[in-house]
Amino acid sequence: MPAELKVLGACPLDCPDGCSWVVTVRDGKAVRIRGNPDHPYTRGALCAKVNRWLERAEQPDRLLHPMRRTGRKGEGRFERVGWDEALDEIAERLEGVVREHGGEAVWPYWGTGTLGYLQGLEGYSGRRFFNVLGASAHDANICSAAGAAGLEATIGSPGGMDPQDLAHARLLILWGTNPLTSGHHVWAFVQAARKAGAHLVVIDPVRTRTARQADEHLAPLPGTDAALALALLHVVVGLGAQDEEFLARRTQGWEEFRARIAEFPPERAAEITGVPADRIRALGERLARTRPTAIRATQGIQRNAGGGSTLRVLASIPGVTGDWARLGGGLSFSTSGHVKLNKAALYRDDLRPRPVRTLSMSRLGEGLLDVRDPPVKALFVIAANPVGSTPHQGRVRRGLAREDLFTVVLDQFPTDTVDYADIVLPATSQHEHTDLHEGYGHLYLTWNEPAVAPPGECLPTAETFRRLARRMGLEEPSLYDSDESLAEQLLDSDHPWMAGVTLDRLREEGFVRMSVPDPFLPYADGFPTPSGRLEFRSALAAAAGADPVAGYTPPAEVADAARAARYPLALVSAASHESLNTQFANNPELRRRQGELSVRLHPGDAERFGLRDGQRVRVANDRGAFEAILELTDQVRTGVAATTKGHWPKLSGGANANAVVDERDTDLGGGPVFHDTRVEITAIPDDQKDAR
Numbered sequence: 117m118p119a120e121l122k123v124l125g126a127c128p129l130d131c132p133d134g135c136s137w138v139v140t141v142r143d144g145k146a147v148r149i150r151g152n153p154d155h156p157y158t159r160g161a162l163c164a165k166v167n168r169w170l171e172r173a174e175q176p177d178r179l180l181h182p183m184r185r186t187g188r189k190g191e192g193r194f195e196r197v198g199w200d201e202a203l204d205e206i207a208e209r210l211e212g213v214v215r216e217h218g219g220e221a222v223w224p225y226w227g228t229g230t231l232g233y234l235q236g237l238e239g240y241s242g243r244r245f246f247n248v249l250g251a252s253a254h255d256a257n258i259c260s261a262a263g264a265a266g267l268e269a270t271i272g273s274p275g276g277m278d279p280q281d282l283a284h285a286r287l288l289i290l291w292g293t294n295p296l297t298s299g300h301h302v303w304a305f306v307q308a309a310r311k312a313g314a315h316l317v318v319i320d321p322v323r324t325r326t327a328r329q330a331d332e333h334l335a336p337l338p339g340t341d342a343a344l345a346l347a348l349l350h351v352v353v354g355l356g357a358q359d360e361e362f363l364a365r366r367t368q369g370w371e372e373f374r375a376r377i378a379e380f381p382p383e384r385a386a387e388i389t390g391v392p393a394d395r396i397r398a399l400g401e402r403l404a405r406t407r408p409t410a411i412r413a414t415q416g417i418q419r420n421a422g423g424g425s426t427l428r429v430l431a432s433i434p435g436v437t438g439d440w441a442r443l444g445g446g447l448s449f450s451t452s453g454h455v456k457l458n459k460a461a462l463y464r465d466d467l468r469p470r471p472v473r474t475l476s477m478s479r480l481g482e483g484l485l486d487v488r489d490p491p492v493k494a495l496f497v498i499a500a501n502p503v504g505s506t507p508h509q510g511r512v513r514r515g516l517a518r519e520d521l522f523t524v525v526l527d528q529f530p531t532d533t534v535d536y537a538d539i540v541l542p543a544t545s546q547h548e549h550t551d552l553h554e555g556y557g558h559l560y561l562t563w564n565e566p567a568v569a570p571p572g573e574c575l576p577t578a579e580t581f582r583r584l585a586r587r588m589g590l591e592e593p594s595l596y597d598s599d600e601s602l603a604e605q606l607l608d609s610d611h612p613w614m615a616g617v618t619l620d621r622l623r624e625e626g627f628v629r630m631s632v633p634d635p636f637l638p639y640a641d642g643f644p645t646p647s648g649r650l651e652f653r654s655a656l657a658a659a660a661g662a663d664p665v666a667g668y669t670p671p672a673e674v675a676d677a678a679r680a681a682r683y684p685l686a687l688v689s690a691a692s693h694e695s696l697n698t699q700f701a702n703n704p705e706l707r708r709r710q711g712e713l714s715v716r717l718h719p720g721d722a723e724r725f726g727l728r729d730g731q732r733v734r735v736a737n738d739r740g741a742f743e744a745i746l747e748l749t750d751q752v753r754t755g756v757a758a759t760t761k762g763h764w765p766k767l768s769g770g771a772n773a774n775a776v777v778d779e780r781d782t783d784l785g786g787g788p789v790f791h792d793t794r795v796e797i798t799a800i801p802d803d804q805k806d807a808r
Contacts, residue, residue, distance in 0.1 A: 119143060122140055123565050124138060124152065125138075125565060126232075128232050129699065131557075132299045133302075134553055134556065135555075136157075139547050146173075147170075150162065157301055157558040161301070164706075165699075168706065177702060178529060178571065180574060181197075183195065183539070189518075189519070189535075192766075202541060203583060206524055210494055211588065216493075223495050224240070224251055224254055226254055228258070228499070228500070229498075229527075231553060232553055233462065233551065234578055234599050234603060239462050239463075240463060247467040248590055252492070254475060255475065258477045262419070265424045266418070266423070266425060266427030269651065270428045270431045270432060270652075272646075272651075273453035273644050274450050275452065277636075279302050280558065281305075281444050283308035285444040286312075286314050286408060288310075289318075289319060290317070291318075291319045292414065294325060294690065299557055309444075315331050318330040319334045319336065321753050321756045325693070334396075335390070337388075337686060338686050338688050339420035342422060343384075344388075345429045345432075347384070347386075348433070350378065350382065359436070366649050369652035373432065379667075380668070382394075382397045407438075409439050410445055411434070413427065416688075418782065420782065421672035422671060423783065423787055424657075424662065424669075425662065428657070435650040451554075451556055454632065455561075457554075458606055458607070458609045462602060476781075478788035484512075484521065494521070494523075495516075495522070497533055498526050499526065501531040504764055505697055506774060507777040508774070508778060510739065523537045525539075526541045526542075543574060543580075544577075560628065560630070576599070582596055616628075671789075672789070676794070685794065685795050685797060686757070687757045687791075687795045692760035692763075693710070694707070697762050701764045712745050713759070718750060720754050725797060727746055727748075729748040735776065735795050735796075737776045739776050740771065742770075742772055774790075
């Protein structure tokens, strides 16, 4: 019988579930992957995407060797080179850029392809190297920046309730989140609550997989959620159901916020959101009488001009009802704020020779085309595919096409972004390297042990930067720390929640729950704000240029009447069931299941615009366009067009939904506005279809 080994690891993807997995290795080959049955959150199951992880790692389009560009930027023509040759060229070009323009002309652009602390975004793998060069800082704002900033202004941290405690709720509101597609493991705790009698409400412009399972579904216009939330509180306060004791002891600015609530009766919110006033009033009455109430909101809800304000108001609801003090009550957005690792020791920002500027991940086109003093002359793209994932696709392409820009891409597959690289470096897959992970939807740290040797000449990202530092003759000793040493430095935290969490224990057990109190009520006794209270009125928000009092900030495009007259549909581009961001979008089986890029529209809107089901259509505005197959369905509310993100442009007619999204910031946190976009949809004539 062949030797068989079970290796514990961690899913690296940009998903709150942070799964623990088990890889079965037989004679040095990974033959099976499954969810770890011993992990209290993963519970033995992986998603439809990650179930194909090993198959994906062996796809014939896997990048296995360093390559140098031979064609024009964007063509994707390369020749194979050796690691020595590739590193020599990178070192020479980097030294020239730093010598002529200074370190800030170098932009390390980390993405969410892996969230690992050693090889990925959470630890900004290679950050020490770039700090020594004095490179520009990278604001990885593309995921949850607005919501995190809104929560920090209100409760002092982006960390919310433990999602496992959703099981104790009696009213559960899934607000702008679709866990049956994105982060399905929380559903077990939702179902436990329902079995105990909880009422489940889903609030989403689209009747998603999750919404179809709910007791109740409300469909507001994208970006109007804060107005709806304020109207629910209007009903609560009108019934005198606010928790006066909690408000007096644990909040700041209640009278001002109460006045703000008074501005949003259900009738006004109905005009703003499109949700009937009687539906708002009924849910408000249920909220008033049901304790505990838990709200689960994830990243999609905050990707509009008022994203930060939205999370401020949502976090205020359990402040008014007192649910922050109850097990099973509060808001679940992220648990990252509760992870007290020693990130400063890992990042080593003290290695920078001087303070540096910060460049925005979601404004890559602007950074490459408009930024001066100095201009960006060298770009490292690490675990990212910005051509497919970043706003204003046309500007991103124009920026990457600059011949005076030296671009290095570390990746596993030939993405649209790889096509613009000068040098491509092959990166390892998760089961081929060491890493340490948190889950931003639970309270466990997870260790990833490599299960197999990397194929071809693939290298872990941390090792790539060790080799590059050596090639450039950099003398800072910490640049050469091993992965294990980096992990130990990261775990060297004196916070009580990290007590007992060691590298030896993680390697032995695979995962460890942080030493948080049990039960975990993070804000029952106070909040980590300047006042120690939940701040309905926030000096932090005011300092950022926002209204000091939590309220409704309208979406910039969706609520713009003049723009609506030209572009009558609000576009949302939600997560796909078959891909995660742009990962897995090149997997043949998952592409087959997903089908062509499509856009869904309510039949009433289709009739208004003279469109038919199954037509090939053009979705466009003044920034760009993409083509899709039209699907008519009443699962999308009127006035909204719904598509999915993550399609590789070069596999989808040359563009995806980000061709029409603007490079604008949210009100707080500088996040992107993917769901604050207006478009028109027109049929593509048959002769143009043939030409395509």
